[in-house]
Amino acid sequence: MKYHNCCFKREWGKFTAKSLKEENITEVQELITNHFSCEEPPRKALGKPAEVMKVFDHARSKQLVVNGTSLGVFENTTGLLIAVALNCVEHRPVNGEAQMEKIGTDPSSLWWEPLRRVMKKLDGANMFTEIGASCIFFGHILSVHPAYARLGIATFLTKCMLQHAEALGCDFFVQHGTSAFTRAIGEKLGCSELRSIDLRQYVDDVTGEKPFAAAKPPHHISSLCYYKILNLEL
Numbered sequence: 001m002k003y004h005n006c007c008f009k010r011e012w013g014k015f016t017a018k019s020l021k022e023e024n025i026t027e028v029q030e031l032i033t034n035h036f037s038c039e040e041p042p043r044k045a046l047g048k049p050a051e052v053m054k055v056f057d058h059a060r061s062k063q064l065v066v067n068g069t070s071l072g073v074f075e076n077t078t079g080l081l082i083a084v085a086l087n088c089v090e091h092r093p094v095n096g097e098a099q100m101e102k103i104g105t106d107p108s109s110l111w112w113e114p115l116r117r118v119m120k121k122l123d124g125a126n127m128f129t130e131i132g133a134s135c136i137f138f139g140h141i142l143s144v145h146p147a148y149a150r151l152g153i154a155t156f157l158t159k160c161m162l163q164h165a166e167a168l169g170c171d172f173f174v175q176h177g178t179s180a181f182t183r184a185i186g187e188k189l190g191c192s193e194l195r196s197i198d199l200r201q202y203v204d205d206v207t208g209e210k211p212f213a214a215a216k217p218p219h220h221i222s223s224l225c226y227y228k229i230l231n232l233e234l
């Protein structure tokens with residue numbers, strides 16, 4: 001589902017969080033391919049070539065901006081995009097499994113298969129039933145430009161996602177906690193953990209291998225985290 005009329009805006013000190021539009025796609029792709037593609041902890045552990053991850057993320061970023069629920073943080077003085085949260089909204093499926101993301105099977109996405117399987121394992125057969133959700137705001141990618149790290153931008157953006165989710169009528173915000181830092185934010189803001197996997201021990205059902213054996217603590221746990229969107233005080 002596309003949310004063309006979404007218009008989120010919230011200011012915080014020198015920064016403003018806003019709904020991302022199609023005109024932002026190029027700068028989103030730059031931020032993601034330069035600072036997320038090879039930096040997210042499970043990807044680092046997987047050790048695939050940077051170029052294949054970048055090609056994949058280039059297309060995926062566009063897809064997640066176009067659906068209309070993604071947010072960016074801009075620096076007020078320079079107008080620069082310094083952080084993004086790429087999201088989607090999914091309603092409880094009437095029949096069958098929820099499909100949180102439609103990723104193509106073209107060659108650029110083949111490297112992603114081990115990651116897709118571990119995330120599917122975290123999602124379980126039907127997270128809607130498990131957590132009692134009817135409409136989920138799902139956070140796929142969270143990335144902050146390293147020059148703006150540790151200023152509280154990701155925490156601010158997470159609060160914005162929760163508010164945006166509420167405004168869109170979602171009853172849950174769900175995200176994969178793939179970095180110890182995003183899990184730290186979740187703990188601060190009161191998320192619950194549905195399931196978690198120690199990536200170092202995880203065995204891929206299809207290959208029999210441990211694709212993330214190189215995961216380095218504290219970023220060795222991936223989890224499915226959720227927030228119930230009720231009476232939030234942000």
Ligand SMILES: CC(C)(COP(=O)(O)OP(=O)(O)OC[C@H]1O[C@@H](n2cnc3c(N)ncnc32)[C@H](O)[C@@H]1OP(=O)(O)O)[C@@H](O)C(=O)NCCC(=O)NCCS
Pocket residue numbers: 035036039040041140141142143144145148149150151152153154155156178179180181182184185
């Ligand atoms: C993870 C990421 C989004 C955090 O962004 P950020 O704006 O620096 O995060 P915040 O400033 O809001 O920090 C939130 C908390 O994370 C933890 N944290 C963040 N960076 C940290 C660091 N370098 N060392 C230790 N703890 C850190 C802290 O607990 C921090 O809270 P505190 O400052 O009150 O102690 C950013 O590092 C990033 O883009 N990483 C690469 C991509 C990625 O892994 N994305 C997340 C998975 S989708």
